Amino acid sequence: MDQYLPDKVNINGEQFRVYLTKDEIQERLKDMGNRISHEYKDKRPILIGVLNGAFVFLADLMRYISIPCEVDFLKLSSYGDEKVSSGNVTDLKNIDADIKDRHVILVEDIVDTGLSMNYLFKKLEQFEPASLSAATLLHKTEATQHDVELKYVGFKISNLFVLGYGLDYAQEGRNLAQIYILEE
Numbered sequence: 001m002d003q004y005l006p007d008k009v010n011i012n013g014e015q016f017r018v019y020l021t022k023d024e025i026q027e028r029l030k031d032m033g034n035r036i037s038h039e040y041k042d043k044r045p046i047l048i049g050v051l052n053g054a055f056v057f058l059a060d061l062m063r064y065i066s067i068p069c070e071v072d073f074l075k076l077s078s079y080g081d082e083k084v085s086s087g088n089v090t091d092l093k094n095i096d097a098d099i100k101d102r103h104v105i106l107v108e109d110i111v112d113t114g115l116s117m118n119y120l121f122k123k124l125e126q127f128e129p130a131s132l133s134a135a136t137l138l139h140k141t142e143a144t145q146h147d148v149e150l151k152y153v154g155f156k157i158s159n160l161f162v163l164g165y166g167l168d169y170a171q172e173g174r175n176l177a178q179i180y181i182l183e184e
């Protein structure tokens with residue numbers, strides 16, 4: 001069975017084109033996984049994925065990590081069906097793992113304004129992890145207004161709406177195997 005890799009995709013009447021190919025993504029993830037394996041050797045990190053968007057990235061990234069590690073998930077309120085953030089963050093699902101004195105890596109699909117990441121850092125710091133860092137596949141550097149420290153960044157991208165590889169537009173497009181960007 002082939003993966004879902006069209007050159008262009010139309011969702012909700014809007015046209016998207018390929019922005020990052022499958023190979024570019026996998027190559028970058030290999031580097032990120034190697035770095036994490038090296039920097040967290042003997043630390044048994046817990047990767048905490050932010051649902052829904054990060055599940056594809058997390059699943060692939062984990063398989064490039066060659067040291068023992070664990071995984072857990074949390075869920076925040078989403079964009080709804082819009083392309084701009086509502087400016088509010090609320091919890092929809094909390095972590096189950098006990099992260100006190102553990103080395104935690106938060107895994108996000110994309111950092112846009114930085115509101116979610118900023119909120120998550122404050123939230124998880126309360127559980128007193130031994131260390132807390134963040135990995136994001138994409139970072140819209142120009143859009144970020146909140147203070148966020150991103151240790152592992154896949155790609156710095158322009159301030160345009162993207163989808164695919166876990167990221168959705170109105171819940172569609174998560175199964176695309178590469179990243180697409182809105183055509184201007």
Ligand code: IMP
Pocket residue numbers: 050053078079085108109110111112113114115116117160161162163167168169
């Ligand atoms: P932030 O709180 O503004 O940084 O937004 C983070 C969240 O917004 C991400 O986890 C995504 O779920 C969503 N998001 C931001 N930009 C995009 C985009 O271009 N496409 C799809 N989702 C996005």
